[in-house]
Amino acid sequence: MTLSPKRRLLVLAVAVLLLGGAATAMVLRAAARAEQPQQGGPAVTAGQVTLTRPGALALLNTAQGPHRGTLVSVPAENPRGDRTASDLSCQRFHASAGTGVCLRSTPGALAQDNQALIVDADLRTVRSFPLAGTPSRARVSPSGRFAAWTVFVAGESYGAAFFSTRTAIVDTRTWQLEPDLEKFTVLMDGKKYSSADVNFWGVTFSKDDDTFYATLGTNNQTHLVKGSISGRSVTTLAQNVECPSLSPDETRVAYKKRVQRGASLWREHVLDLRTLREQPLAEKHSVDDQAVWLDDRTLAYALPTEGAVESTDLWTVPADGSGSPRVLAPGASSPARLG
Amino acid sequence: MYLADRSAPAGAKTAPGPGPGRTPAVASTVFALGTVSLITDISSEMVTAVLPLYLIVGLGLSPLGFGALDGVYNGVSAFVQLTGGHLADRVRNHKLIAGLGYGLSALCKPLLLLAHSAGPVAVVLALERTGKGLRTAPRDALISLSTPPELQGRAFGVHRAMDTTGALLGPLAAFFILSAAVGGYDAVFGVSACVALLGVVVLVLFVPGRTDPLAPAAAAGPAAPAVPAAPAAPAAPAVGVREALALLRLPRLRALALCAALLGLTTVSDAFLYLFLQSRTGIGEHWFPLLPLGTAAVFLLLAVPAGALADRIGRRTVFLAGHALLLAAYGLLLWAPDWPALPFLVLALHGVFYAATDGVLPAAVAATVPGDLRGTGLALVGTGQALARVACSLAFGGAWTLWGPGPALAAAAAGLLCCATVAGFVLRDPRATPRTDPTRRPGGTTR
DSSP states (O other), X not given: OOOOHHHHHHHHHHHHHHHHHHHHHHHHHHHHHHHSOOTTSOOEEEOOOOTTOTTEEEEEEOSSSTTTTEEEEEETTOTTSOEEEEEEEOSEEEEETTEEEEEEEEEOSSSEEEEEEEEOTTOOEEXXXXXXXXEEEEEEOTTSSEEEEEEEEEOSSTTSSOEEEEEEEEETTTOOEEOOGGGSEEEETTEEEOOTTOEEEEEEEOTTSSEEEEEEEETTEEEEEEEEXXXXXXXXXXXXXXXXXXXXXXXXXXXXXXXXXXXXXXXXXXXXXXXXXXXXXXXXXXXOSOOEXXXXXXXXXXXXXXXXXXXXXXXXXXXXXXXXXXXXEXXXXXXXXXX | OHHHHHTSOSOOTTOSSOOTTOOOSSOHHHHHHHHHHHHHHHHHHHHHHHHHHIIIIISOOOTXXXXXXXXXXXXXXXXXXXXXXXXXXXXXXXXXXHHHHHHHHHHHHHHHHHOOSHHHHHHHHHHHHHHHHHHHHHHHHHHHHTSOGGGHHHHHHHHHHHHHHHHHHHHHHHHHHHHHSTTOHHHHHHHHHHHHHHXXXXXXXXXXXSOOTTSTTTSOSTTTTTSOOOTTGGGOOOOOHHHHHHGGGOHHHHHHHHHHHHHHHTOOOHHHHXXXXXXXXXXXXXXXXXXXXXXXXXXXXXHHHHHHHHHHHOHHHHHHHHHHHHHHHHHHHHHOOOOTTHHHHHHHHHHHHHHHHXXXXXXXXXXXXXXXXXXXXXXXXXXXXXXXXXXXXXXHHHHHHHHOHHHHHHHHHHHHHHHHHHHHHHTSOGGGSOOOOTTSOTTSOOO
8 A cells, every 4th residue: 555644644534533433323322222211111110129028029120221230020920010120230139038149240440340249128238249250140048048159250361261160158147158169078979079170150059058059060061969058068969950940849950951062052951859850841942041930830041132132031931841931021130039 | 772763753654674774663563563453452352351241141141151162262273373374474465464364353343243142152252263363473474574683572572562551451441331331232342343443444554565574674583684685585486385394494493483382381371370379369359350450561561671671681581581480470379478469479470471471482483584484483483382372271270180279380380490491401592503594495495
């Protein structure tokens, strides 16, 4: 290219103006959209959300608009109805018996600021814990005493050959924190197992305030483990089980099963804990979520919204493999039964 | 000499060949390429900073699926680098191949918006890595071809410092956009694409096109400028694979490639180091994402001085000293008592290690490889180093599994000590090895 220095500067100036203008327009459009409620979406109004309201569902509202990302409550019998929005915003949320855990990631000056907040029934923060990575899974035990969370600790670039999860459990009575489940003793096939590539994710609690189930990933395999908080140990039960969710009657776990080795493709299944027999569910989409039991027969989980980026819809499907999936609530994630 | 030259006007805009007797501190081409890298790094680090959140929260995916692909990315990137370097030499147009690489990466940013599930996202990211692999060697070749031999270290230092500046600014830009527009990932990707395109525009406008590798200043090498080299320059034959392979017959390049690979085999990956540092010192979880910034800040401050020092006292000395400091960092992590200053010391040493090696190695390679094979030569060493580091990650992971983190790092430290000793021996004074005329192709054809 043989342009004079002056010409080159001129071309550069034009490019800066055009590209800068386009970039500014995109940011302004996204900012305006964040202020505008979504057309045809559920009505969202600010109000009082309490975690002890009987017959209500808590959701994270992912619909466009001023209350995007906030915790909302809806009537359990009409989950597609109007939403009452709190001013608590989270990326993941779960609650039980008046205790909530909110995983929050906010842009900081230099890096993301990730935190786990333990909130009371009125959504007041009781305690907060800094997180080492991006929020992924959150659970509270049925009694409300224990909370667990999983974060992804990624390297400094998406090309780095490094990737890890960290799962923590906290006792909300004593505030004793187990920052990393990897410190627990692992029994695999009856033998003590240790490896550097051990990762845990997706804790689900039993009612006894000691037993929990979780995913153990190691050596390119995922295992369902049954753990004991007081015993600081876990035992493997089955293979190719991720993100378990214990049914209210504690006889089954729902989980995602990888259906193609090496691919990010999962199908939701239910495993009977006595017979270890598995039952695929009617959902044919790849479910990449830790499902929630709405009752002993029904599961709820999030799927990416068709055709829209940055939003998920909540779906529901019978837990026995029958029926067909249907939308529980559009523009939502992280469901939890309140009361 | 540099001090006197720095007062000279920022330099012949038409770059590469500075007139006899007047050497600008850093060629304008280097500044232009540094600017391109700075802008491009802002763009790519914007995406990197928000990608985990976008995948997990925006798309509801778990990035566990990508963990398996990481190794593939790194392998692909290393081989693409070799292709890019050789292709650039072959078509005699480093700018073209570098531009294609930058362009490909720029195109990938808006594509991220169309990818709604893990598979397509992985494909887009792989393409982005391909663009990065493609551009690396030709870009470094352009830097070295526009810089006189005695200033190579400084030139690479300037480039790497500008590059890192962009990497530090990227997340700031991304977080600014996300705080202006809640959930505005599309805006982040769109702005990132605009920024990347601006980088390509700067490359097209301000980086000189075909470089004549046989011009006196360009034919950088230990003995180059004085040699009235290559009388038959105009009719230089095309560069083929055979000539590229013959490069390995250059003893000095072979030595450098060997040492880069050997040392790469014992350079524990950054992430492992940060993990170890955190578990060793018990620093808070929320500091973890900031650890790489500590290394980057030190690297940014010292890249230029370290490069200039390498030009003055010898690249071998600085390169080996960098690895000695890395060894010191390993030692501190393993055996130092629990000082409050320990994390700062380790990060500082880690940053100095990068400053003393990251730009100094290509500077040393450039001084060894003839101009018309510069891209290939740089890529050969770069690929060797990258593959060695992947191997190190795997081996280190295995050792950590078998013996635990402490013994694994101790083993790495012992390995590094051995490799550095071997490298010190192999890279001893180049004058002691048979001198090669860098303007001459390897393989014996005199022109």
